[in-house]
Amino acid sequence: MGAQIHTNKEGHPTPQKYVIIAAILAVITMAEVAIVYFNLATAFLITILIIMTTVKFSMVAMFFMHLKFDNKLFSYLFFGGVVLTIGVILALIAIFKSAGS
Amino acid sequence: MLMWAFLGSDCLFFGSLIATYLLYRGKSITGPYPHEVFNIPYTSISAFVLLMSSLTMVLALAAIQRGDQRGLKVWLLATALLGTIFLGGQYFEFTFFVEHNGLNLTNNLFGTTFFILTGFHGLHVTVGVIILLSFFVMAWRGRVSQTQHLNIELAGLYWHFVDIVWIVIFTVVYLVEAPNIIG
Numbered sequence: 127m128g129a130q131i132h133t134n135k136e137g138h139p140t141p142q143k144y145v146i147i148a149a150i151l152a153v154i155t156m157a158e159v160a161i162v163y164f165n166l167a168t169a170f171l172i173t174i175l176i177i178m179t180t181v182k183f184s185m186v187a188m189f190f191m192h193l194k195f196d197n198k199l200f201s202y203l204f205f206g207g208v209v210l211t212i213g214v215i216l217a218l219i220a221i222f223k224s225a226g227s
Numbered sequence: 228m229l230m231w232a233f234l235g236s237d238c239l240f241f242g243s244l245i246a247t248y249l250l251y252r253g254k255s256i257t258g259p260y261p262h263e264v265f266n267i268p269y270t271s272i273s274a275f276v277l278l279m280s281s282l283t284m285v286l287a288l289a290a291i292q293r294g295d296q297r298g299l300k301v302w303l304l305a306t307a308l309l310g311t312i313f314l315g316g317q318y319f320e321f322t323f324f325v326e327h328n329g330l331n332l333t334n335n336l337f338g339t340t341f342f343i344l345t346g347f348h349g350l351h352v353t354v355g356v357i358i359l360l361s362f363f364v365m366a367w368r369g370r371v372s373q374t375q376h377l378n379i380e381l382a383g384l385y386w387h388f389v390d391i392v393w394i395v396i397f398t399v400v401y402l403v404e405a406p407n408i409i410g
Contacts, residue, residue, distance in 0.1 A: 141289050148282035155278060158398065159271045162405035172403060179398040182278075183391055190285045191387045192380075200231045207235025211242030218246040 137195045147189045154178050230381050234388045241392050244347060245399055248340040255335035261400075262407035264328045266320075273316040274397045277352075280309035281390045284359075284383045294373040300366045303379075306386065307359040310352055317349050341400065348396060351389050358382050 139147070158178050162171065188194040193201045252261075283305040290298030321342070324330040330338045362382055365371050371379065 138289070138292070141286055144282060144285050144289065148279065151278055151281075152275065155271070155275055158402060159267065162267065162402055163409060168406060171406065175398050175402055179394055182394045186281060186387055186391050186394065190281050190390075191384055199228065203228070203231040203235050204238075207238040210235075211238045214239065214242050215246040215249070218243075218250060222250050 138192055139189060144189070147185060151182055151185060154182055230384055234384065237388065241344075241348070241395075244340075244344045245395065248344050248400060251336040251340050255337045257335050259324075259328045259330045259335075259337075261337055261341075261404045264324050264330055265401055265404055265408055267401060267405050267408060269316070269320070270397065270401050273313055273320075274393060276309050276316070277313045277390050277393050280306050280313070281387050283309060284386045288376065288379050288383050291371065291373060291376045291379050296366065296369070296371075299371065299379070300363060303359055303363040303366060307356050307363060310356040310359065310386075314349060314352055314356065317345065317352075321346075344400065345396065348389070348392055351392070355382075355386050355389050358385065 158175060161174060161178075164171075166174075187204065191204075193204065283302045287299055287302035287306060290296075290302055330341075332339055332342045359382065362371060362379060
C-alpha cells in the first residue's frame with residue numbers, strides 16, 4: 127500500500143493524495159529558496175535549481191493536470207510544445223551568441 | 228484535445244518571452260538592475276500562493292466529480308481568492324519597482340523584458356480568475372452539474388498551466404538572480 131498511488135473511480139488521485147503532492151511541491155519550493163542563500167558555485171546552483179524546477183513542473187503536469195492518468199496523446203501534445211519551446215530558447219540563445227561574437 | 232494543443236502553443240509564447248529575457252539579461256547599460264530591485268522572500272510567498280491555488284483547483288475538480296456542489300463552490304472561490312492575492316502581490320511589486328526603484332517599461336532592457344514577461348503572465352492569471360469566478364457564479368446558481376465536470380477540468384488545466392509557467396519564471400527570473408542580491 128505504501129508506494130501505491132491512491133486513485134478514485136475516474137483513475138485520478140484522491141484529495142488526500144493531492145494534498146500530499148502539494149506538500150511535496152511546497153517543500154521543494156522552500157528548498158529552492160533556501161539553497162540560494164548558501165554560498166554555492168553559480169553553475170552548481172543553477173543546475174540544482176533547474177532540476178528542482180523540472181521536478182515541480184513535472185509533478186504539476188503529471189498529477190494536477192492528470193497527464194499521468196489520461197490519454198498519452200495529450201502528453202505528446204503538451205510535452206511536444208515544451209520540447210519545442212526549449213529548442214526555440216536554446217536556438218535563439220545560440221543565434222544571438224554567434225551574432226555577438 | 229484542443230485545450231492541450233492550445234497549452235502546447237502557449238508554451239511557445241512564454242518560451243519566446245523567457246528567451247528574450249535571458250538574451251538581454253545583464254545587457255542593460257543603465258540601472259536599476261535586477262539585484263537592486265528583487266525581493267526574493269516576497270516573491271517566494273507569491274510563488275507559494277500560486278502553487279497552493281493549484282491544489283485548491285484540483286480539489287474543486289475532485290469535488291464536482293463526486294457531485295459535491297458545496298465543495299466545488301468552496302474550492303473554486305478559494306482558487307480565485309489565491310489568484311487574486313497573487314495578482315495583488317504583483318501589482319504591489321510593479322508599483323514598488325516603478326515608484327521606489329524608478330524601473331519602468333522603457334528605461335532599460337531589464338525593465339522592458341521583465342515587465343513584458345511577468346505582465347503577460349499576470350494577464351493570464353487575470354483571465355484565469357475571471358473564468359473561475361464565472362464558474363463560481365454558475366455553481367452558486369446550480370448550473371454546474373456533475374456531468375459537466377469536463378468544463379471545470381478545462382478551466383483547471385488552464386489554471387495549472389499558469390502555475391507551471393510561474394514555476395519556471397520564478398526560477399529563471401528571480402532565483403537565478405539571488406546570488407547577486409545576497410552577495
